Amino acid sequence: MTVTVTDISSEGSGIGRTEEGRVVFIPGAVPGDTAEISITDPAEGVRSGALNAKLVRVAEPSPDRVDPPCTHFKECGGCPLMCLSYEAQLKIKREHVKAALERIGGFSEGHDYVLRDILHTAETGQDGRLSLPLRYRNKAEFAVRGNRIGYLKRGTHELLEVDDCLIQNAAVKTVLEEKKKALKPTQKYFRRLVVRSNGKGDIMMITENSDGSATSDRRILHDEINTAFGTIKTEISPLSFYQVNPKCCSLLYSRAQEYAALSGCERVLDLYCGAGSIGLSMAGHCSRVIGVESVKDAVLDANRNAVINGIVNATFVCGRAEDVIDTKLQGVKADVVILDPPRAGCKRSLLDAVLKIAPQRIVYVSCDPATLARDLKILCERGSYRLTEATPADMFPGTLHVETVVLISRL
Numbered sequence: 001m002t003v004t005v006t007d008i009s010s011e012g013s014g015i016g017r018t019e020e021g022r023v024v025f026i027p028g029a030v031p032g033d034t035a036e037i038s039i040t041d042p043a044e045g046v047r048s049g050a051l052n053a054k055l056v057r058v059a060e061p062s063p064d065r066v067d068p069p070c071t072h073f074k075e076c077g078g079c080p081l082m083c084l085s086y087e088a089q090l091k092i093k094r095e096h097v098k099a100a101l102e103r104i105g106g107f108s109e110g111h112d113y114v115l116r117d118i119l120h121t122a123e124t125g126q127d128g129r130l131s132l133p134l135r136y137r138n139k140a141e142f143a144v145r146g147n148r149i150g151y152l153k154r155g156t157h158e159l160l161e162v163d164d165c166l167i168q169n170a171a172v173k174t175v176l177e178e179k180k181k182a183l184k185p186t187q188k189y190f191r192r193l194v195v196r197s198n199g200k201g202d203i204m205m206i207t208e209n210s211d212g213s214a215t216s217d218r219r220i221l222h223d224e225i226n227t228a229f230g231t232i233k234t235e236i237s238p239l240s241f242y243q244v245n246p247k248c249c250s251l252l253y254s255r256a257q258e259y260a261a262l263s264g265c266e267r268v269l270d271l272y273c274g275a276g277s278i279g280l281s282m283a284g285h286c287s288r289v290i291g292v293e294s295v296k297d298a299v300l301d302a303n304r305n306a307v308i309n310g311i312v313n314a315t316f317v318c319g320r321a322e323d324v325i326d327t328k329l330q331g332v333k334a335d336v337v338i339l340d341p342p343r344a345g346c347k348r349s350l351l352d353a354v355l356k357i358a359p360q361r362i363v364y365v366s367c368d369p370a371t372l373a374r375d376l377k378i379l380c381e382r383g384s385y386r387l388t389e390a391t392p393a394d395m396f397p398g399t400l401h402v403e404t405v406v407l408i409s410r411l
Helices: 086-103 171-182 246-260 276-287 298-310 349-359 369-380
Strands: 003-009 013-016 023-027 034-042 052-061 139-145 146-151 160-162 192-197 203-208 214-216 222-226 228-236 269-270 287-292 316-317 337-338 362-366 387-395 403-410
Touching: 003 023, 013 034, 023 034, 023 214, 034 276, 086 369, 086 387, 139 269, 146 171, 171 192, 222 246, 222 276, 228 276, 228 298, 246 276, 246 362, 246 387, 246 403, 269 276, 269 349, 276 298, 276 316, 287 298, 298 316, 337 349, 349 369, 362 369, 369 387, 369 403
Parallel strands: 023 052, 269 287, 269 337, 287 316, 337 362
Antiparallel strands: 003 013, 003 034, 013 023, 034 052, 139 146, 139 192, 146 160, 192 203, 203 214, 222 228, 362 403, 387 403
16 A cells, blocks of 8 residues: 655654545654555554554655664664754644644634744755754763663663764763773663763763662753853752753743743743743843742752852742642732643643733743643633744754743733
8 A cells, every 4th residue: 555644743653644534654654755554453542543554665755855864763763853854854843833733722823823933953054954953962861771771762662772872962972881881781780871961061970770769970060051131050950850952942041031021020930940940041131030840959959040140039949830829829929920841731720820820921831732732722711811922942853852932921
């Protein structure tokens, strides 16, 4: 059977339709391919009638196909878009954001809101095309078995040994080489190795055991974030959340600052604040920042980051955001609320609490278009707020992940 691939799923499978009109998922195929396939089984967890298929061969490759620069591309599965031109990658991610906002949230681009061009850090090559950004990640997570270190192949528990990864900081390669030499193949040491780095090439190594305990070779890692409002110095502890792509993070934060539209007198409530970087980047342009984070180490980092930047109008509170608003921050007033939740999005109770606060603007930073669209629908369904603008950001080139920052305005 031959099908034309028109889209790609969030799991990295090409999507096409059979002659009967049934949706079919094809691992290894990309939009624009004409693919010969073999049906394997019905697809579970998706719309009725969808099928899974095996890619027999690419009869006619997509005009956007390129040779992936990574030698582990086929086995690893972590960067399924690396075989496409970077222009095609950006188009796919922007369309995924648009589709989620329309399908799940019910928002129509151009009618309900403005969808801006996707932010990225790619440079233009001599051929006039954008070059795929590499070496952008400041955090690597590896599985460890004896002296074997690598990634788990997508959808399996099978370890793929790697000696380098092109999306990781170049210093990670040296760390892997040294670690492998120090480990013996017959012993059990730890299950996971996390390597964090900063702009200067300094390294923090964190080992995680099977019981959940973790050990780090240093207490903090110093770094900086550049934004439109200036540079923020940061100190990051082993367990704190921190954006993995510093260059694109600068663009993302600058757009969040634009959406906050601060004049100097606003009170900003920064929920899921992590180490406080977004709120602290805005502190010099508002009257007060209150951050809320459930990870204790991150709250300690946030308060320390306020001190090292000489910021005196920022306070950070430890606890789950949905609980803290109703207890420690009961009756709090805010003109701008920043939401930067994990992939699962916000709990309904938190969104209800934010609506009670009734800020003028809500700036939502999301790493998952589907949960973003779900939460935006809740925020806007009562008629007091509307989605004004959305900007995707390619924080994870080569992968299917896309970050989005949106502005929700009170009517």
